Amino acid sequence: MNHPIHDQTPQWVAGFMSGTSLDATDAALILTDGERVLEFGPVAERKYTARERQALQEATDAARAWNWLGTAPEEAFEGARKVITETHAEAFEMLRDGLGSGIPGSLAGVHGQTVLHRRPRPGQIGATLQLIDAAALQKALGVTLAYDFRTADVAAGGQGAPLAPAYHGALLERAGDGASAVLNLGGVANITARMADGTLFAFDTGPANGPIDEWVEGHGKGTHDLGGAYAAAGRVHEGLLVQLMDHDWFQELPPKSLDRYDFNASMARGLSLEDGAATLTVFSARAVAAGVAQLPDMPERVIACGGGRHNPALMAALAAALPCPVLSAEEAGWRGDSIEAEAFAFLAARTVRGLPISWPTTTGVPAAMTGGRVLG
Secondary structure (H helix, E strand, C coil): CCCCCCCCCCEEEEEEEECCCCCEEEEEEEEECCCCEEEEEEEEEEECCHHHHHHHHHHHHHHHHHCCCCCCCHHHHHHHHHHHHHHHHHHHHHHHHHHCCCCCCCEEEEEEEEEEEECCECCECCEEEEECCHHHHHHHHCCEEEECCCHHHHHCCCCCCCCCHHHHHHHHHHHCCCCEEEEEECCEEEEEEECCCCCEEEEEEEECCHHHHHHHHHCCCCCCCHHHHHHHHCCCCHHHHHHHCCCHHHHCCCCCCCCCCCCCHHHHCCCCHHHHHHHHHHHHHHHHHHHHCCCCCCCCEEEEECHHHHCHHHHHHHHHHCCCCEEECHHHCCCCCCHHHHHHHHHHHHHHHCCCCECCCCCCCCCCECCCEEEC
16 A cells, blocks of 8 residues: 555644543644654644533443443444544544645544553453544545554553653654653653653553542532642642552553553542542642652653643642653643644554554563554
8 A cells, every 4th residue: 555654755644632531632733754743733622512522431431331341332332433533524624724725644643532441461461442433534534544553562462552652752852852751641641751862761650630530520510620729729638648659550660551540539539629639639740750750760851741731730749749840841842732643643654654653661562563553
């Protein structure tokens, strides 16, 4: 098949991400050859309606109840796939509009909706499930589509996550940084550290927004702690934090990965709304600090991206917990809301060129691995 970047010519590539926070489909265009990022194009955010969010949540709940045992809940899954197809197609049209008379390349990378992820354990490979109807989406977009980036890594014994490090490394190299780290604050927090010699280390550090969002929503106060207001009004339960930090997770050596619900809002059961939000927020920050302490070298700075960087309480907790400066993506000159979407555009470019997208130091896979499937 004659793929659009087979000749290493830089192309505009579209990338999409729908995260476990279930708030929107993010889309972005970058000019790339799969090794370098040469230019940044338009971005788009297609917010989910309440109905769409409900369909995705129902699929997530059904997947967790199923947990790869018995008959898969295909009816719930099909509803989520339909939402993914429709919203991604609309986000792609928004990118086209952003380019005006330009055409956004002939390649796209899409992640799908993660509804279940089980990390490998001794004697047992992991498993991961992203919902997507690739054929329907490829037809809707009308371009070559790269997708299913995690399965090959998991089948080879890797964690299947995180996958953004290839892109994070390119961003850090483009910025000319030495030992720096990118911290993605989604439902789960993951870190990519680029050592001074260019080696990448990456892993999930623990929870980020997920338990906080779940806690606030469970109290009927919206979908997240807007502006960190509830956390700011609460008191941190230090005794509970000591217990939480005693979790086996923090003794495990990286690379390692989490499901969104491995740490959840039940950790704060019995606390008030405000105290629970404060405690969960500081726990997320201390979990990041514990992860940073597991790196071979201390980064010179940590650059925060993802939705969590909009939470002043979380950013303040990170600044207090980490021994190095913490910057927002914007302070580093990046587009913080679009980095994950950009990452899957970058992974698509690497996939069609047969370049690795995961390494032993990022997912624990035995050797550098290509990944992804291609349609069109």
